[in-house]
Amino acid sequence: MSGPSTYEPKTGFERWLDQRLPIVRMMHDSFVDYPTPRNLNYFWTFGAILMLCLVTQIVTGIVLAMHYTPSIDDAFNSVQRIRRDVPFGWLIQNIHATGASMFFLAVYIHMFRGLYYGSYKAPREVLWILGVVIYVLMTATAFLGYVLPWGQMSFWGATVITNFFTAIPVVGEPIQQWLMGGFAIDNPTLNRFFSLHYLLPFVIAGVVILHVWALHVTGQNNPDGIEVKDKADTVPFTPYATIKDLFATVLFMIMFAVFVFFLPDALGHPDNFIPADPLKTPPHIVPEWYLLPFYAILRAIDFSIGPISAKLGGLMLMAGAIGILFILPWLDTSKVRSMRYRPVARWFFLIFVAVCLALGWCGAQSPDKVIGQAGEFTINATYKPAAGGEQTLTATGHTLEAAEKAFEKQRAATVASAGAGELTTTVVKPFQFKVTQFSQLLTLYYFAFFLLVLPILGLRETPNRVPETIAKAIGAKRGAAAEKGA
Amino acid sequence: MAESAVPAHGGGGDEPTRRDFIYIATGAVGAVGAAALVWPFINQMSPASDTLALASSEYDLSQVPEGQQVVIFWRKKPVFIRHRTAAEIAAARADDNAPLPDPQTDAERVVQSNGQPGKAEYLIVEASCTHFGCVPTFGGGSYGGWLCACHGSVYDTAARIRSGPAPANLVAPPYVYTSDTIVKIG
Numbered sequence: 001m002s003g004p005s006t007y008e009p010k011t012g013f014e015r016w017l018d019q020r021l022p023i024v025r026m027m028h029d030s031f032v033d034y035p036t037p038r039n040l041n042y043f044w045t046f047g048a049i050l051m052l053c054l055v056t057q058i059v060t061g062i063v064l065a066m067h068y069t070p071s072i073d074d075a076f077n078s079v080q081r082i083r084r085d086v087p088f089g090w091l092i093q094n095i096h097a098t099g100a101s102m103f104f105l106a107v108y109i110h111m112f113r114g115l116y117y118g119s120y121k122a123p124r125e126v127l128w129i130l131g132v133v134i135y136v137l138m139t140a141t142a143f144l145g146y147v148l149p150w151g152q153m154s155f156w157g158a159t160v161i162t163n164f165f166t167a168i169p170v171v172g173e174p175i176q177q178w179l180m181g182g183f184a185i186d187n188p189t190l191n192r193f194f195s196l197h198y199l200l201p202f203v204i205a206g207v208v209i210l211h212v213w214a215l216h217v218t219g220q221n222n223p224d225g226i227e228v229k230d231k232a233d234t235v236p237f238t239p240y241a242t243i244k245d246l247f248a249t250v251l252f253m254i255m256f257a258v259f260v261f262f263l264p265d266a267l268g269h270p271d272n273f274i275p276a277d278p279l280k281t282p283p284h285i286v287p288e289w290y291l292l293p294f295y296a297i298l299r300a301i302d303f304s305i306g307p308i309s310a311k312l313g314g315l316m317l318m319a320g321a322i323g324i325l326f327i328l329p330w331l332d333t334s335k336v337r338s339m340r341y342r343p344v345a346r347w348f349f350l351i352f353v354a355v356c357l358a359l360g361w362c363g364a365q366s367p368d369k370v371i372g373q374a375g376e377f378t379i380n381a382t383y384k385p386a387a388g389g390e391q392t393l394t395a396t397g398h399t400l401e402a403a404e405k406a407f408e409k410q411r412a413a414t415v416a417s418a419g420a421g422e423l424t425t426t427v428v429k430p431f432q433f434k435v436t437q438f439s440q441l442l443t444l445y446y447f448a449f450f451l452l453v454l455p456i457l458g459l460r461e462t463p464n465r466v467p468e469t470i471a472k473a474i475g476a477k478r479g480a481a482a483e484k485g486a
Numbered sequence: 487m488a489e490s491a492v493p494a495h496g497g498g499g500d501e502p503t504r505r506d507f508i509y510i511a512t513g514a515v516g517a518v519g520a521a522a523l524v525w526p527f528i529n530q531m532s533p534a535s536d537t538l539a540l541a542s543s544e545y546d547l548s549q550v551p552e553g554q555q556v557v558i559f560w561r562k563k564p565v566f567i568r569h570r571t572a573a574e575i576a577a578a579r580a581d582d583n584a585p586l587p588d589p590q591t592d593a594e595r596v597v598q599s600n601g602q603p604g605k606a607e608y609l610i611v612e613a614s615c616t617h618f619g620c621v622p623t624f625g626g627g628s629y630g631g632w633l634c635a636c637h638g639s640v641y642d643t644a645a646r647i648r649s650g651p652a653p654a655n656l657v658a659p660p661y662v663y664t665s666d667t668i669v670k671i672g
Contacts (some may be wrong), residue, residue, distance in 0.1 A: 156620065182534075182537040183533065183561035184563045186562050278564060282634045314651075368638060
């Protein structure tokens with residue numbers, strides 16, 4: 001991609017070093033003279049923003065580890081001590097905690113960018129897969145880190161997640177005990193989670209190096225999804241991409257700072273300010289916002305399919321929701337990379353984004369929450385008054401409680417005065433659309449998008465005409481703009 | 487394995503040589519050695535001896551008044567000991583033949599680990615929902631037993647799963663009565 005190196009050592013020392021370790025040459029070829037497509041938009045700045053996020057988390061994390069105590073008796077208090085007593089601990093802890101959310105916000109934009117512009121298609125399959133590996137490592141790291149403050153959500157989140165493994169037949173429970181280092185979440189669990197939480201970011205950093213390496217072999221994709229053909233299609237990384245990345249990063253940091261200084265706990269859960277109590281489960285366990293869509297998929301399966309229990313089925317779909325990204329390059333059959341030139345796929349994609357957001361909403365709700373219902377609850381009763389004959393009684397209400405209340409009122413008024421004997425009642429329930437059903441529909445679309453829409457649409461859709469080169473694509477855009485202006 | 491990679495020394499053509507044998511033997515010993523080295527690093531995460539040493543707890547049941555329950559720790563896991571009322575036992579027995587997701591009779595729910603029948607009035611089960619491990623609350627749900635608020639699993643007065651996503655009844659830990667009132671769990 002980058003062609004022959006244009007680096008020329010200027011000083012004697014640089015020449016001496018270049019012949020022994022050409023590291024300056026590598027940096028020059030990768031980040032200075034590296035040709036980038038000239039049509040990149042601001043969605044392409046999230047790579048740099050993610051680099052910043054990773055560095056931020058590692059630096060603040062190392063500092064926090066100097067003050068944190070990974071023991072079930074001291075962990076909660078040590079985090080409070082960091083927030084209250086350690087000089088600038090409040091700042092560093094806030095950056096680390098909100099930084100996790102910022103990291104995921106940026107990675108989701110980065111991933112949706114890749115989906116929309118077809119950045120996973122040949123020859124960038126390995127680049128994409130490495131990205132998914134980074135994402136999986138990020139979720140693991142975030143989960144491990146969330147356990148460390150040892151609040152109620154930490155403890156019960158860890159309990160629920162480690163219990164996932166018991167859904168696996170036969171080996172599930174031994175694996176769970178192996179992960180916990182005991183029979184329940186306890187000190188050994190906290191210690192190993194701390195150790196692994198410290199380790200994984202460096203593993204991520206390693207995979208990031210591979211990710212960037214793969215990127216520099218294939219070159220960047222671009223909003224038009226057209227391969228770079230010659231020099232007219234590119235601009236040098238420095239100053240063009242450098243300044244653009246820097247500008248976007250500054251904007252991102254402003255938003256980051258708003259959370260750090262003004263809303264540090266807005267993205268967390270108040271239950272995590274209660275020390276962990278193994279005897280008391282919070283009424284509503286939820287993960288952090290960035291894992292809610294997957295939590296919704298997990299809970300959407302409330303039925304068993306043959307030998308697969310609801311528990312195992314939910315777990316398989318949740319794992320499958322991320323796993324499917326690994327084979328995405330081979331699911332999409334369209335030769336056209338960018339959805340800019342795919343008029344139908346674009347709409348399916350926009351619905352997909354909405355579905356992911358809606359799944360996130362579902363994950364935060366109680367699964368029994370009623371979203372909508374057709375009609376009302378009706379209680380019908382028949383009774384035989386002392387005077388003879390048969391009388392009926394009907395009460396309705398928007399909820400069962402309301403219907404029962406209305407029914408009691410009528411009964412007190414009529415039946416009591418008529419001196420009725422036995423009452424026979426039947427309750428008619430209206431159709432209720434609950435969060436679980438909504439999650440099921442959304443989960444269906446999530447998987448259909450990958451398994452039906454992308455494979456079939458690629459063969460049937462008539463794409464718009466794709467310009468031959470990036471330069472021509474820009475020319476066409478400018479022409480259209482000039483025409484509009486005239 | 488080695489035919490293509492290693493030029494044949496002496497001997498003839500495709501016949502395996504002494505060197506092929508040595509390569510395979512070395513590789514095999516190396517693989518076994520690597521596995522033997524990896525195992526301690528994997529197994530160190532299993533429950534340690536001191537954790538396993540907590541494997542049994544004794545409890546004096548006379549401390550639990552009728553209609554009440556206590557929660558004790560066994561292997562750091564919370565365990566319910568419920569002193570059931572006659573009405574609760576009757577309700578559980580009445581449902582012995584009801585369609586249950588995880589069929590067990592009430593008598594089977596209180597059996598000791600040595601196979602002897604236990605005491606019907608003391609129900610001893612782990613306080614961990616078989617769905618994802620939350621602690622169920624007594625008095626919730628429509629079967630007079632426990633309700634797990636996390637995902638809505640309902641257990642009856644014998645802690646059998648009746649509705650909701652949990653796949654199984656609350657697990658009864660192994661226990662034996664060492665005297666009339668002392669129970670040894672584990």
